[in-house]
Amino acid sequence: MAFFQDLGWRVLRLIEELGRMAFFSGGILRALVTRPIRLRRFIAEIYDLGVLSLVIICVCGATVGMVLGLQGYNTLVRFGAEESLGAVVGLSLIRELGPVLTALLATGRAGSATAAEIGTMVATEQLDGLRMMSINPVHLVITPKALAMTAVMPLLTALFIVCGLGGGYVVGVVLMGIDPGSYMSSLKAAVVFRDDVAGSLLKASVFGMLVGLISTYRGYTCAPTSAGVSAATTSTVVIASVSVLLFDYVITALWGV
């Protein structure tokens, strides 16, 4: 009996939390249309979230592409269809692995950094300091970060995919001896902009919004202690990762129709 009570209580708390997040995103959206435009901060955030994630994204992209190339080749060669490796690598990367893996990697690197940074600002009263100077902390700190994450995710995803295609090329063409022309032509024949690339970019944007919202929210609402900051960071990674995968399913189901 206590189990159901506990469960019910948790569900109510969850709904309450979602409501708070909705208000929070409302605050972010309102700040988007309020002057002054914080362009400099926005650019700085793109640097922190995007440029500094480049290495991990590109390395992982290339590696994933190489693994796809290897596994794909080993499977396709049994059916004599190894010339279609380009299509296999390309479709897997573009449709699923690109957006999802990029989002998960970005969550781990940029999302946790954002939550920790904002949480620390809460704990050291920096946000209160801003409020006392009549400056809206959501407008100054949160909105540029959330917006930058949304903008950066499609860019990182595209770079991940391109690196992955390159990795697959290296394995398939250079190592396994597939004809380069076949790799590229099967890739191009299989990928359609409207179904595959556009869906991929849409996913990436949605994931960017999710990670941006969750990481800033957890940082903003964290308890002003060092334990609170650390809890905010870990919960960001967990919640954002699960949300990304859930939304991935939803978008795939809706878009693919």
Next chain:
Amino acid sequence: MTRSPLRDFVVGLFVFAGLAAIAYLSMSIGGLSLHNDGGLKVFASFDQIGGLKPRSPVVIAGVKVGQIDSIELNQDFRARVALNLRRDLQLPSDTSASIMTSGLLGDQYIALQLGGDDRILKNGDEISITESAVILERLIGKLIHNSDVKKDE
């Protein structure tokens, strides 16, 4: 935020690289075209197109000369395929189009066989001689039927 022109430059570079990657994936690989590329556009109708898809290649003597733009159903319930070919191609109007398969299980494409007519295909013309795709199941069905007939004889 301390001003740093170097950081701004790096950010610009990153955004440029990302957008370039998106453009590459969209246009080169995904086939999004922003402008009418002035190719030779002709049509061909088939009873059966099999696994032919938009962006499948169009080939003459094994060399790719264009691709499929779109496939639609016309009033006679045949498949009308729009071919987008290289602009400089001079094809006689009795050229034939057949749907072939690369390898046994590979992707399908259209192979053009030149005819001998003096008249040249222009934009919007129809290729009248077409050969539909071979459907493996029908072939096997035929084979079985033939062997049955042989047995009966």
Next chain:
Amino acid sequence: MGIFLDAGQSRGRFWSEVTQSAAPAGSAGRALVRVPVMTAGVTEAHVLFRNVQMAFGTRVVLRDFSCAFPRSKITCILGGSGAGKTTILRLIGGLVRPQSGTIDVAGTEISHLTESQLYPVRQKLGMMFQGGAMLNSLTIFDNLAFPLREHTRLTATEITKEVHATLAAVGLADVDTLLPGQLSGGMVKRAALARALLMKPEVLLCDEPFSGLDPISVKRIEALLRRINQQMGVTVLISSHHIPSTLRMADQVVLLHEQRAVIGAPNDLRNDPDPNIAEFFNEEVRDEDLHALAGSAA
């Protein structure tokens, strides 16, 4: 129980003793408090608390708290840890809302204002946070220039002049390009003070400005705060643990003890007949005290 302020006595003795109300937390509370009557000739209250009830969850911090903070005077808020010193400052700044009661800041009642409505009120306040609350990613110069850039139309040269002048006033030089993390504790507090002063506030709120400082730095900051009060007429509210500086500089002391607030001039409180109150100001630690503390440790 209540004593009125005599008109004409500009530094009167305020007694505002709050009874332990038997009513549950959250009720309006019964005030056995005479709120000082504001008449001409009396030092008016720049900030006025009336029957404020403040609780964090189930922990009640302020119970039916009423107090007037006189204009252009230095008021020190004393009390043990967790007694509510910082809470009072945060209530004035609107960073937390009371469960009930009213708070007047420079004529505006703030307990029900929204964030955006609070901004014009906050323009009259300057707050010096305990940890400085400087933005860690900006240099000291950018930190100080920040409010000026946000809220004024001054040119870059004017801003530079203002910032340098204020830094010099607090005794900091050559710190423009340093980050807050590179400064010592005392320097950070002085930089925070400078930032609070830049917008020319009417009320300066200082949260434990002396904590964690060596005696020389304490004297420095004390001197700065007194000069600010005397030369600029700024009302200064300080929450503090530091008794000697309180005795030296405070015009009025608010002592928070077990949800009771005792308000008066420092010397009056120091010689107060109530041993709990006088004890607070007595710096000697006697053996009996240690034993008593050990016994009552909870």
